[in-house]
Amino acid sequence: MNYYSTVMSKYADFSGRARRSEYWYFTLFNFVFIMLAMIADNLFGTTIPNLPYGVFYCLYALFVILPGWAVSVRRLHDVGKSGWFLLIVLIPLIGAIWLFVLTVTEGDSGDNDYGTDPKLVSKISRSQNDSYNKDYQNDNLKNKELIFCSNCGKSYPKNGHINFCDSCGNKIESTEI
Numbered sequence: 001m002n003y004y005s006t007v008m009s010k011y012a013d014f015s016g017r018a019r020r021s022e023y024w025y026f027t028l029f030n031f032v033f034i035m036l037a038m039i040a041d042n043l044f045g046t047t048i049p050n051l052p053y054g055v056f057y058c059l060y061a062l063f064v065i066l067p068g069w070a071v072s073v074r075r076l077h078d079v080g081k082s083g084w085f086l087l088i089v090l091i092p093l094i095g096a097i098w099l100f101v102l103t104v105t106e107g108d109s110g111d112n113d114y115g116t117d118p119k120l121v122s123k124i125s126r127s128q129n130d131s132y133n134k135d136y137q138n139d140n141l142k143n144k145e146l147i148f149c150s151n152c153g154k155s156y157p158k159n160g161h162i163n164f165c166d167s168c169g170n171k172i173e174s175t176e177i
Helices: 002-009 020-044 055-078 083-090 094-104 118-138
Strands: 146-148 155-157
Touching: 002 020, 002 055, 020 055, 020 094, 055 083, 055 094, 083 094
Parallel strands: none
Antiparallel strands: 146 155
């Protein structure tokens, strides 16, 4: 569910890169929520005549269309493709298959034209935060001034030695520390 909320918090962010897990967990939860919306439409009788969906489905679809495009573009960026590559689905059958192949392909390791490798950021963030937590606990909370991640708002002690937020992976600028 964390990946779904991450995508929704970046609902119109078409820059950067998205890992396979971010894309596919969003797709999974999106599918589940769409099925629940269809069930709700059928239970409450709000379906469109002769169709299995209705008001709830349409509202949810409108709600997630922009985040869905954004995470798809970021996923394509992770494999080194432009977001415009989404238009390949307009080619009947072959386009959808090719887009599927791109979404399951492992992303470029290291930096590419679209940003830093999200796997690398995640690994660095975890290792720095593990060592940081041990150092911070040993400081006996000497300095209680806090800074906040500009992306998700998680707080960190001002005297900490952390470069990446362990919640969202956002780089914490040295001016924030």
